[in-house]
Amino acid sequence: MSSLSIEKRRPLKIVGLAGSVRATSTNKGFLNAVIEMRSVTCLSSILTWRRKVPEVVLQFRRKVDEADAVIFASPEYNYSLPPALKNAIDWASRPPNVWAGKAAAVMSAAGGSGGKRSQYHLRQIGVCLDLHFINKPEVFVNTHEGPLPKFDTNGDLIDEEIRARVRQLLRSLHAFAIRLSSS
Numbered sequence: 001m002s003s004l005s006i007e008k009r010r011p012l013k014i015v016g017l018a019g020s021v022r023a024t025s026t027n028k029g030f031l032n033a034v035i036e037m038r039s040v041t042c043l044s045s046i047l048t049w050r051r052k053v054p055e056v057v058l059q060f061r062r063k064v065d066e067a068d069a070v071i072f073a074s075p076e077y078n079y080s081l082p083p084a085l086k087n088a089i090d091w092a093s094r095p096p097n098v099w100a101g102k103a104a105a106v107m108s109a110a111g112g113s114g115g116k117r118s119q120y121h122l123r124q125i126g127v128c129l130d131l132h133f134i135n136k137p138e139v140f141v142n143t144h145e146g147p148l149p150k151f152d153t154n155g156d157l158i159d160e161e162i163r164a165r166v167r168q169l170l171r172s173l174h175a176f177a178i179r180l181s182s183s
């Protein structure tokens with residue numbers, strides 16, 4: 001396991017996980033916005049995965065293990081997480097559980113629910129993984145609602161109000177990760 005001690009001055013090393021594998025995924029767009037923001041936290045990579053390839057699984061586990069914190073951006077599928085994301089979470093949870101003790105945040109772009117139910121399922125799984133989610137701000141986006149699109153046709157986040165909420169989410173995650181590592 002990597003050390004969880006974080007120097008206060010350096011940007012956090014965070015990995016982002018997109019729950020959708022679509023080429024123009026809005027949830028990947030969320031993570032691209034985080035990379036662009038270069039805020040107090042620094043998203044070092046967006047992790048993707050394939051099934052049935054052990055070397056890819058090992059690399060995935062290593063990247064999670066090396067991260068100070070984790071951001072999930074995931075749609076809701078049938079009131080829960082997409083199975084591809086659950087599968088990746090499960091791979092990295094086998095002993096040693098590389099999620100344990102890390103700070104985490106979640107945001108979702110989905111249909112009518114904005115992904116609320118999938119976020120609460122993820123938080124529930126986090127209890128088992130010993131993954132510590134920040135509570136606020138909550139970021140749920142209903143991509144089917146509103147007169148103006150929140151993401152463009154490439155899946156990139158173009159709504160300024162939502163971008164401000166994502167920035168706040170990053171600030172909260174950063175502060176919480178530092179508190180957690182020094183406690």
Ligand SMILES: Cc1cc2nc3c(=O)[nH]c(=O)nc-3n(C[C@H](O)[C@H](O)[C@H](O)COP(=O)(O)O)c2cc1C
Pocket residue numbers: 020021022024025026027028075076077078079080109110111112113114115143155
């Ligand atoms: C199999 C499937 C099930 C879905 N179930 C839900 C759901 O229960 N609630 C919801 O709000 N949206 C649901 N959706 C809509 C997705 O959450 C929505 O398409 C999302 O924006 C896709 O994210 P992406 O752009 O990152 O791929 C479902 C979509 C699929 C393909």
